[in-house]
Amino acid sequence: MPTAAPEPSAILASLGQATFTWDIASDVMAWSGNVAVVFEDLPHAALASGNAFATCIEPLQDVRAQAVLNSGKLDRGAGVQYQIEYGVRAKASAEVIWIEETGCWFAGPDGKPARAQGLVRINNERHARDQQLLSLSRHDPLTGELNRTQLVASLAEAVEEAARFRASFAFLLLGIDHLAHINDAFGFDVADQVIVEIAQRIRARLRGGDVLARFSGNKFGVILKNCSSDEMAVASERFLAAIRNEVVPTQPGPVSLTASIGAVSVPRHARSADEAMVRAQEALDRAKARRSGSYLAWRPNVERDAQRRVNIRVTDEIVSALNERRLVMAYEPVVDVRSRVPAFHECLVRMRQDDGELLLAPDIVPVAEKLGLIHLVDQRVLELVVAELAAAPQIQLSLNISPDTTMDPDWWLRIEMLMRAHPGVAQRLIVEITETVAIQDIDDVRGFVTRLKNFGSRIAIDDFGAGNTSFRNLRKLGVDLVKIDGAFVQNIARSADDRAFVQTLIDLARRLDIKTVAEWVQDEESATLLRDWGCDYIQGRLTGLASSERPWAVEPRAGLPAAG
Template sequence: MPSVPPAASILASLGQATFAWDLATDAIAWSDNVAAVFADIPEAALASGAEFAKLIEPSRSVRREAVGQAAPASGEAVPYRIEYGVRAVTSAPVIWIEETGVWFAGADGRPAHAQGIVRINNERHARDEQLLKLSRHDPLTNELNRTYLIASLAETIEECTRFRTSCAFMLIGIDHLARVNDAFGFDVADAVIAEVAKRIRARLRSGDMLGRFSGNKFGLILRNCTVDDTNVAAERFLAAVRDDVVPTKSGPVSVTASIGAVTIPRHAKSAEEAVNRAQETLESAKSRRAGSFAMWKPNVERDAQRRVNIRVTDEIVTALNERRIVIGFEPVVEARSRQPAFYECLVRMEQEDGRALLAPDIVPVAERLGLIRLVDHRVLELAIAELATSPGVQLSLNISPDTTMDPDWWATIESLMRAHQGVGERLIVEITETVAIQDIDDVRGFVTRLKNFGSKIAIDDFGAGYTSFRNLRKLGVDIVKIDGAFVQNIVHSADDRAFVQTLIDLARRLQIKTVAEWVQDEEAAVMLREWGCDFIQGRLIGLASPDRPWSGQPEKAVPATG
């Protein structure tokens, strides 16, 4: 049977040593193996609590503070556990220690002596440090992650405000990174992101901070940075990205970056405000020219427009909630007989003063503010309700580009069609020409689903975009509405006459009906009829009104504004 090694040998093999600490004299007695655990530390440095404390990092008082934190009952042992680093000399690496022990009080209730075990714990500390680093850094670029970057930005703004210094916050966005993804794959795009981070890092000053803000964007905190300094730094970063191609496994890739910046604290009093203004300025720089730089500046017109947007948003939402979004009916008549063929539903917003905002005042604003889908839902409900109560009427309605792919809109129309059998056959849905060319396959699916209800499809504002007649045939469009901008001047413009006549002739050959919008006078109406246009619409025939001519009982008119 093998002999049991002495306790000191076992402790040494585990990187541990025991101690007894007399707090009255400050003397420490160690187990015999202490020299093996603290190989580079002189015996004298281990002899007392005060001498040992001189080696401890980061806080020399950590052991003294751990002893005496709670008042014990007489003779009761009070446990404690602490972690600290020990460094023999300045150039030596830190040895990380985990100390577990108990202390006892003397007759006066104050700590008298302590005893315990110290254990070398370098691996655990390294693991904890790695976890801390991962919690603060982006794994791809090894720069600060967004959370820690924003926290650092908030601290910087607070410091700048307190000490009256000037800093800057930048957002650097890699231009057209999606093209790199599509052409080479995400791994190559990641290589580009990592390389751009290195190039920016190499051109930072001491004290500046860099972090990955999002997929293709980096955030920079530039301390003690004036407006002139920011301009110089921006050009330095832009040149670093654009001047040399990025080598990747798929070959060299050429990229540029754009930058938006804001001065702190002059134009940003909080991290949120700094980020928002830097993002806004970055988008402005990108829209102007890829690879450019812009600095945020106050803009009276922009701020006024935003106040208007906030007010109009509230007005539209309130009008929807209060059922003040209504529709007017604009007649579309046969060009030869002038008999009504159908009525176009145009949105109106009744105001509290009894006046009404018309579609040109509502739709562009609603589209810009992301409210158009709500408006389109309401117009659909009103149009279907009107068709359900007026069996002999045919109506058309416009929908915005986003609505064509809105699953909620589809759920609504399918539900309404099932609830009101047959109304689909009297509904015409108008989509703009720009929608028709965005994704022909998606739009064809949209058209097919509507035609399954018996509805017809019209292309609105035809001629303003670039839809080919081949696409019209693919889509199975029933009606083309010729953009009024070309129709309104056909009496006086030979170019417009030639254009409109050509559209009508081509549509007739494809067996697609035509509607001429914005017909102003009788002379234009006669021309259109002679060219073979099927329907006309506009001031000559009558503009949108809440009246329902088919009912014989006109609605009370609401005066229009705008």
């Protein structure tokens, strides 16, 4: 015998749902028979009218009135649908029941809402999931503090409040010093423990209304409301001491560490959230460079701002010069110390400006390196040097490359293409790398040297003596020439210390069969000393400064001996 179908109210009750009709004119609400099951803690009187039901709703009691009475929509005969979500609490001590209401209201003769009907259902689990997702979108999953997105929003809000109420606040960037060392020594899980502990120590020292957020991997952003510059310094020291004075317990053992802080006073020294973050980051970088575990507040600096304007101008000029082919070469002779006949010329980059004046390498290269344009400059210089070598088969030229270029795959692709396009050019090309590059990673630089020598080119170490490259490393690298730093050469006629240093370098290089070039040779007395000590080549004021003219068309050539 077939089973009788359950009553609709029983089905609704099993699903945690109930239906209603709401006569808006009388404010009377009528519910399906199972409403007491859905709202088991609500008294009958709270379900009798729209106003009574609204008193149990949170966080906004008028959410139903807004959806129906103030919707602003027109009923064109089929009713107007709506969907809202709210919480219902029977009494202050009870838990909130989260309700999703889906309904439709119908207009009376005057076009205004007269009747509504719909369905309510309990959706506590969905609400909990939504809240969890919302929390994840706002908070850092490791520390539980606000994430960077929320920090930026809070910072923008604080800037607006400060402008509206003529108040001030402080924005701090706190960076954990040498966190990478902890990662390497103990692993990322221990570093995470450190980050969580630091967040807790900062949080414990904040006032109500202050904001803490994780800015990035090892950095936290802190907004200190109603905070003067003096108070900012005091608070920063309080945070640093909390980190510095007590070790962080971790699973492998206690870890001692420090943090540094860069801070900016807003709106005094920053007018927007972006400006506050940039200046706090700048102050943090300078604090870390000065000393780990220190605090630095951003202050206006006329010289720094002027230099930045220069950097911006030079950057624009570099990009324009690259596009308009206004980078040119100047050639400084490197001569045989005995015959004074040029062996090769060092190529120095110049930039022709719109007014015809030339910017020198010291004005171009540092800015290009700082702003990531040096690889473009080095590629253009390489093209110019190869073009000169191809046009004049009797010459040898050297070029300097930036440290970053030694590992630039685009530069390698370019030189390989140029060497294949111009056979015989590589053997007349000398590539100069600075000593500071050579000592960073001997193995990487040795690979660089080997690849160039396979082309047939020669390698010179520039500014030798300014760094810490040993002659053993020179031997390992297999360089052909050593250019002795001019800072030691220019005073050899007057300084016994410089004489001893330069003479020793020349003697050791000769024993390793490495040719030597002395830079910044100013006078005949110095040239004579260098010749007597066995130096091979000299360059500087005595032998001729860099010129944009191509001197090899008229001058005799000595040239370097063939590569061994």
